[in-house]
Amino acid sequence: MQTLDKATLGKQITIASITESDLKPRLLEMGLYEGKIVKVLFRAPFGDPIAVDVDGYVLSMRLDEARMVQITDLVQA
C-alpha cells in the first residue's frame, strides 16, 4: 500500500491505517486517524521533512514518520 512519504504534492489523500509502533498513538493524536483526508503541501529543501495539511493546520513530519502512514487516493464521492 502507498504511504504518506510518497504522496503527490497538493493531491488530496485518505489515511487508511497506521503501522503498529510506539509512534502510532502520537500520530493519531495529531489527527491522522483512519479516514482523515489530508494533503502534502510542500517538502523541505532536501526532500525531508514534509508539510502536511491536516484539515485546519499544517503538520510537518520526517519521511520515516510519514512512512508509517498508509494512504489511499481520495475517491471522488
Added chain:
Amino acid sequence: MKKVALFGNPNTGKSSIFNRLTGLNQRVGNFPGVTVDKQYGTLKIHDQQLSIVDFPGTYSIYPRSEDEQVVYDVLNNASHADFPEIAVVVTDASNLERNLLLFTQIYDTGIPTILVLNMTDIAAKNGIRIDINKLQSHFPETLIVRSNARIGTGKNELLEAIISKSGAKKSEAKSAPISLGDLTAQSADTAKRFEKIGAILKEVTRTEAVKEKNYSTSRLDRILVHPVFGYLIFFSILLLIFQSVFTFASYPMDLIDAGFSSLSEFTSANLPEGLLTRLLSEGIIPGIGGVVIFIPQIALLFFLLAILEETGYMARVVFIMDKLMRPFGLNGKSVVPLISSAACAIPGVMATRTIHSRAERLTTILVAPLMSCSARIPVYTLLIALVIPERTVLGVFNLQGLVLFAMYALGLTAALLVALVIKQFFKRGKERSVFLLELPAYKAPRWGNVGLEVWQKVKIFVTDAGKIILAISIILWALASFGPGNKMESEAARIEKPVEGNEVSQEAYNEKVASVKLENSYIGILGKGIEPVIRPLGYDWKIGISLLTSFAAREVFVGSLATIYSVHQEDEEPKLLIEKMRSEKRADGTPVYSLATGASLLVFYAFAMQCMATLAIVKRETKSWKWPLIQLAYMGVLAYLGALITYQIFS
C-alpha cells in the same frame, strides 16, 4: 488557595492567556520529581486568591516526551500537590477537532472544566461557525468561554467562569485512565474519541467556503522554505541576530563593567580598610558585576528569538534545518541555540528548552560551549597578535584574520563532531527522536509575550545561575588574595620601595607587589603545582596561574597575565603586555611564547570549559550537577589533548 490549571495544545495561545491572567505575578518553580519548569502565578478576584499553573502544551494527556509526563501525573493523582480544582482547557477554535481530543480526555477525569475557544477570529476568517449552545449540550458539565487573546477579549468572561466554577466539586470519572504502557489501548481510545468528536462537530460547526484561506501563510512559505531563498533568508536573519547581540549588547556591557569597577573602587576608598571591605570591593561587587554583565546579551537575544517564535518563523527554521542536523544526533531546533552560542553560550543553553527529545536537548547543551563565544575574542586577539605574523597570504587574506576565522571554524567543527560521538552514547536510550511539529500560521508578535519572555529568562539567569556564579567568584577571589603563612606579605616587603613622590615608580611598585602577591597566593601555588602537567603543552607556571584564574571567565586570562608580568593594563590595546610577553625567555634562552605555545593556547581556549557562568546555567537547565561536570571533564580532556597535539606539531 484555589488551584486552577491551564491545559491546551501547543500554539493555541495558552501562554498568552496565562500572561494576561497573571502578568508579572508569575514565577518559575519545579513540579515534584521532574525536570520540567513549572510556570505559575497568582490572581486575586473578588477577595479570592487563585493559583494558576500553566502546564506544558500537549496534544493528549498521555505523555509523548519527558516534559509532557507531568500532565498525566497530575490529572491522575488527586493527592498530587498540583492537582487542580478547576481545569481550563484552551483550544484553537480554527482547529477544534484535534483540540477537542485533549479536552474530552480532561473532561472525562471529572475535574470541573472550562473550555476556552480561543482564536475565534481566525476560525471566522476560515469560515468556521461554531454553535456554542449545541456544543455546550454535548458537554453539560463544562463552561464554554470565547476569547481572543490577540486582541484581548474574553479575559473577564474567563474570570467570571472561574468564579462561578469555583464551588464545583469533582465528579465521578467518566472513563478510567489508560495505563501509560498500554499503547494499543491508547490508540483505540484516541480513534474512538475522534469518531465521537467528528459526530459532534458535524452538528455544532458549519464551514462556509472561503476563498482566501491561509493565503498569506502559504505564499510566505513558498519563499521561506525555498531551497535557495529559504536558507539565504535564514542566514541573513541569523547574521542580523548575531551582529546585534554582538554590537548592541557591548554598549550596556561596557557601562556595567565601568559602573561596577568604579563602585568597587569607591567602596575600597571610602570604607575602613580591612578584610570585610576587601571582600566587598574585590569579591562581592565584581562577583555581582560578573552576573549583571550577561544581562544585555541574554535580554537582547531572547527579545529577538521570542519575535521569531511568536511570528511562527522559528518552526520553519526547524523545518529547513532538520535534515542537516540529524546526522549529528541533533535536531532542527538545535540550530538556533548553537548559533546563539557563538555570541554567548548562556542564552544558547537557555534556548534549548524548545527541544523536546531529552537526548537531543542534552547533546545540544553539551556541545554549545564549544562554539567560539565573544569572551574568547580578547584571548584570541592577544595570542594571535603575539605569535601569528602579520602578513598577507594568497594576495588578499590577512593571516591573523584567517587564524581568527579558523578558530571559529574549529569551534563549530568540534561541536558537530562531539555531537556525533555523544549520539553513540545516547543510541541505547529508548526515547525515539520524534519530529512531528506544527507549522503555525504566520502572525504578528504579541509584544506582551515577548517582553515577559525576556523578563523570565533574565530572572532565571540572575536568581538561579547568579548565586552559583557569585559563590565561585568569591572563592576564586579568596584563592587569589590569600596565601599560606605570611609569604605574600614577606615577599612583597622585599620589593624595593618607590621613590617618594614619583608617580611612575609608585605605579611600577604597585604592579610588582600585585604580581608577587598573586604568585604567592593559593591560586599562584596551585598554578605552580600544575606546571609539570601543563609543561607538555608548552606552558610555564605563569600561564598556569592565568589558566586557573580565567575559570571565572575566559577574558580574565588577559588581565591575569598583565598582573603577573606587572604591566599596567591598558583598556583596549594590550600593546605593552604583548611586548613584555614577547621578551619572556625560558631557562635555555628561547622565547616562552613561541608559535607552538601560542597555537597550543589558542586550541586550549577553543575547547576548555573556562566559564563558570555557563556551568551554572547548565546546572540550572538540566537540574543536576551531573551534566555540567561531565561537560567540564570532557571539554578539559579535549582541550588538553588538542593543545598537546598542537604543541607537538608546531615545535
